[in-house]
Amino acid sequence: MVIISLTKFALSLAALALAHRIYWEFTTGARRRALKKQKGCLPAKRWPSKDPILSIDLFLQNYKSFKGNRLLEWWRCGLINHNTNTIEMRILTQTVTVTDDPENIKSMLSLNFDSWGIGSERITQLSAYLGKGIFTTEGAAWKHSRDMLRPCFERNQVADVSIMEKHTNQLIVLIPKDGSTIDLQPLFHQLTLDVATEFLFGRSTNSLGPNRKDEDVEEFVKAFEYCQNPLSEERMQMYGIFAAFLPDPKFKRCAKYLQDFVDKIIDDKMNEKKDSSPPSPSPTHRSRYIFLDELLSQTQDRSKIRAELLNILLAGRDTTASLLSNIFFELPRHPHVLSRLRAEISKHIGSSPPTYAQLKDLKYLRAIINESQRLYPIVPTNSREALIDTVLPRGGGPDQSSPVFVPKGGYIAWHSYSMHRSPSIYGPDAEDFNPARWLDGEHPSSPLRPGWGYLPFNGGPRICIGQQFALIETSYVTVRILQAFQELESRDAEPWREKLTITCTGLGGCKVGLGGFR
Secondary structure, three states: OOHHHHHHHHHHHHHHHHHHHHHHHHHHHHHHHHHHHHHHHOOOEEOOOOOOOOOOHHHHHHHHHHHOOHHHHHHHHHHOOOOOOOEEEEOOOOOEEEOOHHHHHHHHHOOHHHEOOOOOHHHHHHHHHHHHOOOOOOOHHHHHHHHHHHHHOOHHHOOOOOHHHHHHHHHEEEEEOOOEEEEEEHHHHHHHEEEEEEEEHHOOOOOOOOOOOHHHHHHHHHHHHHOOOOOHHHHHHHHHHOOOOOOOOHHHHHHHHHHHHHHHHHHHHHHHHOOOOOOOOOOOHHHOHHHHHHHHHHHOOOHHHHHHHHHHHHHHHHHHHHHHHHHHOOOOOOOOHHHHHHHHHHHHHOOOOHHHHHHOOOHHHHHHHHHOOOOOOOOOOOEEEEEEOEEEEEEEEEOEEEEEEEEEEEEEEHHHHOOOOOOOOOOOOOOOOOHHHOOOOOOOOOOOOOOOHHHEEEEEHHOOHHHHHHHHHHHHHHHHHHEEEEEEEEEOOOOOOOOEEHHHEEEOOOOOEEEEOO
């Protein structure tokens, strides 16, 4: 009797599954077939796997590459070895299409922007410690966050370099003057945190200043870095390949610390505003748009304010610090580049602190920054999730010239790291650090017009709103350090290796010796 009942139940389930499939074929399936035919879609190449069901072998190769700090190069080599710019990869239960084709990226980020979202996985992962802000929202909420931030980065705001001068001087004080080895990378991260907090919140964390041993700031930095790396070395040593799937109590503690730290900043600002006789703002602050002040004028929702502050700190701290580290990693390895840069600074600025206008005139410095962002993109890979059934313009068929169908919910990862090293865009020396490629007439590939083949700040409606501030800050710090020290020597014989979290920086840091202090 039990066997008969189970048989009937199994047959009922099979009938329901068949009915659902038939319904799907006549509705969703029919629409998709029509769209594929209309657009002339053909499938992209498939990354071969020994395991046809879960692709366990590809999962393990990804894990080993990440653990060995070579994931970016492994993906790049995969595209090269399979002779394609767009390839489909299945790992466990998810299928991801990887592309380094500028036309596909342009379609997702600009031409077909409304068909793509940042992805539910990214929103869940980042929201766990950042909350709902500019990097973790879409639609009206994202637009509102962006509109509030926009005034921070208007020209009159960015052109005031007094904050950068103050904190760069504090950085220079901490650099040994006798040429002994120092890793500039952690100092750059402290510098950009100090600048970002003063610029956006009206009050700096001052991690480089006289109170630089403040334990709260140090713990905040450690907590921030831990949350950004869900596969930290600590967790991988403990759990191996299972690190990504097991609960992480430390993550929750760190996220709570971030919230408490920022809440204290909010409390201090709110108490200041409640003071019946607040101190007069300094001349530097009087004319500046303070993001935190604007937030408090619009809402008293602490979670909303906190989220917006944490979101913008992610961009304001890590990206510029990584860029500075990579520049000072490369400069001492190329004496002719360093010598030419010094000559440009001497000609246009001299020994005085640079102005905004003077920094904009340093064309060779901008070429160095461009080249660093090309070889070492701070966000070397990113992704989008299809919000509707849609297509990529290229990558399908034997010659990769046909559109590729992407179903609703499909993920596309674009690989800027690979695209930025493409010989078809940057010439046969695409893997070399050569700022001359950005100067007309000084390189075989000039005039270089990479278009969507160069994405240091993303593109389309979600292009980085603070890119000009980041470029000016990077330029200012570079100039002031080279003005202060006549000698710059590399103290690291190792090649650049990736340290990949939400952003990417050099694993070995930026070990140099600076001498000839003026």
